[in-house]
Amino acid sequence: MKRRRFLKQGLAVIAWTGVSTFGSPFASIPILSGSTAGAKSLAGPPLLIPPLLDADMNDSALGLDVMTGSRRFFSDIDTPTLGYNGSFLGPTIRVRDGKRVQLRVRNQLKESTTVHWHGLHVPAQWDGGPRQVIEAGGEWKPDFTIKQQAATLWYHPHALGRTGEHVYKGLAGMFIIEDDFSLNAPIPRDYGVDDIPLIFQDRRFYEDGSFAYVTSGHDIMHGVIGNYLFVNGAIRPQLNVVRGIVRFRLLNGSNSTIYRLSFSDKRSFQVIASDGGFLERPVSVDSLIFSAAERFEILTDFRDDTPGTITSLVIEQYGGESFQAMDIIVGSEKSQVETMPASLRRIER
Numbered sequence: 001m002k003r004r005r006f007l008k009q010g011l012a013v014i015a016w017t018g019v020s021t022f023g024s025p026f027a028s029i030p031i032l033s034g035s036t037a038g039a040k041s042l043a044g045p046p047l048l049i050p051p052l053l054d055a056d057m058n059d060s061a062l063g064l065d066v067m068t069g070s071r072r073f074f075s076d077i078d079t080p081t082l083g084y085n086g087s088f089l090g091p092t093i094r095v096r097d098g099k100r101v102q103l104r105v106r107n108q109l110k111e112s113t114t115v116h117w118h119g120l121h122v123p124a125q126w127d128g129g130p131r132q133v134i135e136a137g138g139e140w141k142p143d144f145t146i147k148q149q150a151a152t153l154w155y156h157p158h159a160l161g162r163t164g165e166h167v168y169k170g171l172a173g174m175f176i177i178e179d180d181f182s183l184n185a186p187i188p189r190d191y192g193v194d195d196i197p198l199i200f201q202d203r204r205f206y207e208d209g210s211f212a213y214v215t216s217g218h219d220i221m222h223g224v225i226g227n228y229l230f231v232n233g234a235i236r237p238q239l240n241v242v243r244g245i246v247r248f249r250l251l252n253g254s255n256s257t258i259y260r261l262s263f264s265d266k267r268s269f270q271v272i273a274s275d276g277g278f279l280e281r282p283v284s285v286d287s288l289i290f291s292a293a294e295r296f297e298i299l300t301d302f303r304d305d306t307p308g309t310i311t312s313l314v315i316e317q318y319g320g321e322s323f324q325a326m327d328i329i330v331g332s333e334k335s336q337v338e339t340m341p342a343s344l345r346r347i348e349r
């Protein structure tokens with residue numbers, strides 16, 4: 001870029017943010033203060049497990065309805081939301097390598113949207129990018145064959161200029177690919193029991209309960225940082241786990257925040273998969289950094305915990321707060337998987 005042009009653009013940004021600071025383009029309702037950071041209480045709602053939409057168990061097309069809704073994230077205020085087949089987030093879509101998948105997306109919004117399968121290898125026409133617009137009231141019927149190893153992906157809108165806002169209000173879901181390896185490896189795979197999807201998102205609200213997405217030029221340049229943290233669409237939920245090895249599928253579903261995840265009791269855990277699928281062997285860590293849209297799968301060992309043990313997932317925002325994101329209560333039931341795998345997928349080089 002030529003220096004003069006760069007200077008001109010720089011000045012344009014300064015001028016624009018100058019305007020925004022003094023109010024005009026953005027709402028003037030106050031931001032809801034407070035935070036779940038550092039809270040000690042253990043009174044959260046149960047962790048919501050998104051329902052499964054399993055291609056193997058459906059002969060007809062998998063249905064996704066894009067809709068408006070409302071959700072009580074706080075006991076006394078309703079928040080207007082967006083969701084797939086519900087008021088916030090969407091079902092977990094599960095498919096198998098080599099199988100044909102047909103979907104039927106119905107857009108019940110009063111505006112256009114798209115559905116993008118983040119990380120999925122599909123022909124461009126089914127990618128759900130800004131060009132595959134689903135008009136308000138319209139329908140879209142993707143039809144593709146999975147040609148990809150087991151991995152944890154996700155889906156979200158990709159509408160030109162409105163992607164961030166649509167995701168912020170609730171349009172996101174997990175997309176799981178299974179294959180012969182993942183279905184036979186000695187790892188937990190009982191969805192919602194010892195194979196738990198976790199979508200982390202920080203959010204900010206106006207005092208009237210509505211989401212405060214972009215409120216300033218600073219947000220546009222640096223990303224919107226929330227002072228509340230959701231796991232699967234709830235603030236500090238609780239999860240009862242088996243007394244064994246538990247697999248968590250982690251998605252950073254935030255719009256712009258980098259997270260560092262750890263356990264409140266500093267226990268280590270094993271990373272078994274990243275965006276592209278399984279690693280060759282588990283990697284032991286005691287914290288994990290993951291950025292917006294990134295996924296990891298981890299195994300946590302609760303075999304030696306006495307029943308009733310409580311540990312929390314801690315999420316530190318890069319440049320922000322530290323949250324007790326979710327409380328985990330160890331039960332007395334044993335899990336099906338009794339040992340940590342020594343090795344995982346052999347990666348061809």
Ligand SMILES: [Cu+2]
Binds near residue numbers: 118156293
């Ligand atoms: Cu994406």
